[in-house]
Amino acid sequence: MKMHELVLTGTVVTCAGILHDGWIAVDHGRISRFGQGAAPQAAETQDYGDALLLPGGVDAQVHSRSQKGQEDFIWTTRSAAAGGITTIADMPYDDGFLVCTADRLRLKAREAAEQARVDFALWGTIAPADGPAHIADMAAAGACAFKFSTFGTDPERFPRIPADLLAECFTAVARCGLAAGVHNEHDAMVRAHIRRVAESGITDWRAHGLSRPPLSEALATSEIYEIAAATGCSAHVVHASIARGYELCAAYRRQGFDTTIEACIHYLTLDEEHDVARLGGKAKINPPIRPRSEVEGIWAHLVAGNVTVVSTDHVSWSEERKTDPNMLKNASGAPSLEVLYPLFLTELSRRGLPATFAARLLAENPARLFRLSDRKGGIAIGRDADITVARPETWIYDPRASGNAFATWSPYEGRTLDWRIAATYLRGQRVFDGVEVLAEPGTGRFTTPERHGA
Template sequence: MTDKVFYGAVVLTDRVMENGWVLVADGKVARVGSGAPPDGERIGGPGALILPGAIDAQVHSRSQKGQEDFIWSTKSAAAGGVTTIVDMPYDDGDLICSAERLKAKGAAAAEQARVDFALYATIRPDEGAARIGEMVDAGAAAFKFSTFGTHPQRFPRIPPHILHDCFAEIGRRGLMAGVHNENDEVVRAHIERVEATGETGYRAHAASRPPISETLAMAEVYEIGLDTGCDAHVVHCSVGRGYDMCAAYRAQGANATVEACVHYLTLSEEEDVARLVGKAKINPPIRPKVEVDALWRHLAAGNVTIVSTDHVSWSEDRKSDPEMLKNASGVPGLEALYPLLLKGLVEHALPLTWAARLLAENPARLFRLSDRKGGIAPGRDADIIVARRDPHRYDPGASGCNFVAWSPYEGIEMPYRIEATYLRGAPVFDGREAGAPGAGRWQKPAR
C-alpha cells in the first residue's frame, strides 16, 4: 500500500498545526509534523482541515425493525466523518443481554458495516448481573442501563439494587457503565399530570419530563458508581445542573463522566421544538435556549466529557403525530454530528481542538479503545477526515447516504463540509459516495 500524506491544518487535541501533515503507512499514523510534507500520495491541501475520525458513542442502528440497520447507519457515519460507531443494545425484538446475542450482532454488523463499530451490552432485570462476565469476555465495550422503563422487554428500567449489583461486576471487569438518566416515578407522574391538562402540543413533552427527573437519576447513577468503584457515565444530559453534578462528583474522587448529545447543543424548545413538534421529540427533551447556553459554558469549562448523536432513523410516520407524546423519541444525526460541532465551536469562539477531544480522544478512553483509536497520533489507526470551509444549508436527502430524508437539522447553515473520510488509511467516503459494506471491524476493548 502506498504511503499517504494528509496535509493542511491538522487538528490535534492540544493544538492546530496550520501547515501540518500526517504520514500514514499500513493503515496507521506513522508520523505527524509541519512544514514540507514527506513523500506519498497527497490528500488535502491549502484550506483543508485534517481531523481525527469521530467515535459516535450513542447510535441505535436497529431500534425499528426493517429500517436502516448497520448498512445505512454506517453509510451516514462515513458521510459525516464518523469512523467508529458505538451501537446501543436495545434492538427491536432482540435485547442484547447475553454473549450469544452479542456475538450474533457483531457477526451480522461486520458484514454490513462501512466503518468500525463497538457494541454496548445490557441485562434483563430478572437476570441481574449474572451474564455480565460472559458479555465482557465476548467483547462488550461497555454496558447500558436505564433508570426509566421505556418498554418492559426492549428498553427496561433497572431498579437501584440491581444497578448496584451490575456496577460492582462491571467495575471489577474494568469497563464503564452508561445510564439513561430519567427518574421513572417522576416522569410517570408528570406524564399523568400533562395528560390531565389536555395539553397535546409541543410543550407537552418537556413538561412531562422536567429537569428534576434527570438530576435525581444522575445522583443515583453517580452514588452507585462511587460506592462500587465503577466508572459511571450518564449518556445524555440536557440541563446545566447535571454537568455541575458530574464535576462535583469528580472533585470527590468519583470517575464520573457525562455526555452532551449534539441536539442539546444545537436545538432549543422555543425555537425548534415549536416548529418541528414530533421531529424534535427526544428523551430527555430539548430544553429552552437558556439551557443550551449553559451547556456551551460547561463545554468551554471542560465539564462535557464527550459529544454524541443518540442517532436513530425512525420512519417519518412515527415522528409526525400532531399529539406530541404519541411520537417516537429520537432523531437521526450521524451525517451532521461533525459539521454541527464545528459550527458551534466557531460560533462560540472555541478552538477546534475541542472536536478532537470530544469526538475522538475522550470516547476512545471511555470505551477502552485508546490503544488504537482516539486521535491523530503515531501508532493509532489512520481514521482521518478531510473537511473544508464551504457554507451550505444542510439537506439530509442530498447525499443519498441517509435511510430517512428528514432531519431536525434540515436547513441549518453548516460552515464546513466533509470532503473525505478514511478508515485505517482507506477511503470510505469520497465526498459523494460511501464505501462498500464490510470495511468496518468490530472494535473490542483492550483487556
C-alpha cells in the same frame, strides 16, 4: 528517508493544538508520523489545502436497530462515513432482540460486520430477570461498555433497572474494567408528570418538556453517581440536557470518582422555544430538548471542561412515528450521524472556539470511554489512520440530497452549516470522497476494548 504509503496535508487538529501547514503520514493503516512544514515523501500524497485534518469521530451513542425494517448497520455506517465518523458504538436495545448475553452480542457483531462500512463497537445490557449474570461473559465477548436505564421505556426492549439491581450491575461492570452508561430520568417522577400532562389536556409541543421536568433528570443523575461512588464503577451519564447534570458530574470527579457525562449534539444546537415549537414530534427526544437558557448553560460547561463526550443518540424512526399531532405519542430520537461533525464545528467556529474541542469531544474522549485509545480517537503515532477532512464551506443541509442518510427527515433540515466533510479515511483507506461513500459493506470491523485485543 523513508517513503510512506500515504501522506495527507492540511491543517492538523489534535487535542493539544492546531498545526497549520501540517501533514500526517500513514503506513499499514496506522499513523506513522505527523508534523508541520515540508511533508515527507510518499507513494501517494493528498493535499487538502487549508482544510482541517481531524481524528475520525467515535460516536458514543447510535441506535442502528431500534425499528425493524429501517436503516440497520448498512445505513448507519454509510451516514457515519459521510459525516466523518469512523467508529460507532451501537446501543443494545434492538427491536425484538435485547443484547443481554454473550451469544447475542457475538451474533450482532457477526451480522454487523457483514454490513458495516466503518468500524463499530457494541454496548451490552441486561435483562432484569438475569441480573448481572451475563456481564462478565459479554465483556469477554467484546462489549465496549454496559447500558442501563433508570426509566422504563419498554419492559422488554428498554427496561428500567431499579437502584438495588443497578448497584449489583455496577459492581460486576467494575470488575471487568469497563464503564456503565445510564439513561438518566427518574421513573416515578416522569410517570407522575405524564399523568398530569394528560389530565391537563395539553398535547402540543409543550407536552413533552412538561412531562419530563429537569428535576427528574437531576435526581436520576445523582442516583447514578452515588451508586458509582459506592461500587467503584466508572459511571457515564449518556445524555444530559440540563446544566445541573454537568455540575453534578464535575463535583463527583473532584471527589475522586470516575464519572463522565455526554452532551448529545441536539442539546447544543436545538432549543425548546424555537425548534421544538417548530418541529413538534421530529424534535421529541429523551430527555427533552430544553429552553435556550439550558443550551447556553451546557455550552458554558463545555468550555469549562465539564463535558466529556459529544454524540448523536442517532436513530432513524420512520416518519409516521415522528409526526403525530399528539406530542407524547411520537417515538423519541432523531437522525444526525451525517451532520455531527459539521454541526459541532459550525457551532464551535461561530462561538470563537477552537476545533481542538472537536478532536477531544468527538474522538479522543469517547475512545477513552470505551477503552479503545490504543487504536482509536486521535492523531497519534501508532493509532489507526482514521482521519476526517473538513473544509470551510457554507451550505444548507438536506437529508434527501446526499443519498447517504436512510431517513428523509431531520431536525436539522434547512440548517445553514459552515463546514463540510471533504473526505473520511478509515485505517488509511478513503471511505468517503466528499460526495460518495466509497466503502463497501464489510469494510468495517468489530472494535473491542484494549484488554480483549483487536
